Amino acid sequence: MARNDLSPTRTPVKVSEATIQRLPVYLYRLQALQKHGVRRVSSRDLAAQVRVKAAQLRYDFRQFGGFSRPGQPYDVDHAVRRLREILGLAVPVNCIIAGLGNLGQAIANYAQFAQDGFNLVGLFDINPKLVGYSIRGITIEDIDAMPAFIGQRGVQLGIIAVPPEAAQSVAERMAGAGIRGIWNFAPVDLRLPPRVVLHDEFLSVGIMSLRFKVKALLENGGGF
Amino acid sequence: MARNDLSPTRTPVKVSEATIQRLPVYLYRLQALQKHGVRRVSSRDLAAQVRVKAAQLRYDFRQFGGFSRPGQPYDVDHAVRRLREILGLAVPVNCIIAGLGNLGQAIANYAQFAQDGFNLVGLFDINPKLVGYSIRGITIEDIDAMPAFIGQRGVQLGIIAVPPEAAQSVAERMAGAGIRGIWNFAPVDLRLPPRVVLHDEFLSVGIMSLRFKVKALLENGGGF
DNA sequence: TAGATTGTTAATCGATTAACAATC
DNA sequence: TAGATTGTTAATCGATTAACAATC
Incomplete structure (x- = not known):
């Protein structure tokens, strides 16, 4: 070349x-x-x-x-x-979050993302108590409104912070609507078409591996 | 052997x-x-x-x-x-969280941890508005109370969810008080004595690498 | 110039995988 | 038994590292 x-x-x-x-x-x-x-x-x-x-x-x-x-x-x-x-941060991309429990809200409130070109444009949840409530000026909508929204706004990245049982269905709806990448926090092995990039963020893996290393360190006094 | x-x-x-x-x-x-x-x-x-x-x-x-x-x-x-x-999940360990902003609160509310033997026993923050407030029955205390608490309760794991500027100091106080492992969410390269196991959980790395992969996929249509 | 430092290659290291004997 | 399946080893693959020529 x-x-x-x-x-x-x-x-x-x-x-x-x-x-x-x-x-x-x-x-x-x-x-x-x-x-x-x-x-x-x-x-x-x-x-x-x-x-x-x-x-x-x-x-x-x-x-x-x-x-x-x-x-x-x-x-x-x-x-x-x-x-x-x-990394592609120079070109802003539109993102949405599905699931606004504690974790979803924490992600939505993480201001740094905007500086790195991650534009949060939509929030979706299935819980009627959350729908209508606003975070950082964005109103939470019902999850059924998500697919159309993805197409209309050209959303490229979807963040999944729903309970494990709901994750596969939400992921499929995101993929079906043309999303490009999914950042998945639900501890589930999602099945997706290969054109959608999946990045799993299993937080439990982090604390469990930490614990394993602490245990190993105490047992053999160094190394793993 | x-x-x-x-x-x-x-x-x-x-x-x-x-x-x-x-x-x-x-x-x-x-x-x-x-x-x-x-x-x-x-x-x-x-x-x-x-x-x-x-x-x-x-x-x-x-x-x-x-x-x-x-x-x-x-x-x-x-x-x-x-x-x-x-993994060591059979033996419960005591954990604390430092920093109860959005992320810290989300972690504190994650019930699954208890089932895997992670006992959340203490919450600490520097913000007087948060001190005194309770999450899941645990009252948030001032960060200055943390070192003594670690010793008294035999806390093994510390979770750092404070802003980046405060992370190194909090980590040192945890290490000094005898903590065994630190789960660090602050995007900072912490310096710690080698007897303390460090596990970084840089969430930004997750979404940035996702974005890179999406970009690469669109550019060369497959592979990275 | 001399010392520092990068880009670049080849050697080393370690993780993944295929293959199969042992076993149910 | 025959087919399925694990434990185990050796071969393969890929990532890391040392070393150094080129350059400032």
């Missing part, structure tokens, strides 16, 4: 899940440096701050053509721009 | 992070089968349901001695017991 082909950043056909998960971590750290007025940072320093090896960070960046030139540390502003572009 | 050494399940010294993260997923699926009255399940079927290869599931189980014998499918009840034991 030619070196400078067309658009500033071509997404490589194959990027590992591990790399994808590290990109937002790099971005967060770089934005924190930016806030502190840091202009340039080496792969060694940045990597140490997010607990990865410098070689890994450079290898990750290189998959998108690299962010600098040999001998020159990274320009913080430039790296932030590149990462935001790579 | 001898085959049947002592306690029913010895935790191997080295279990990969990937395996650790899959154990709770197996457990959830098996519990769902249990609820549906299923008594036995093959590695092939169980693996398909959680979208892993059967060989991987067997390899995961084998790290803890295996859950059955050649020719015999897994006994669902037995596998559930083994997994709960392996």
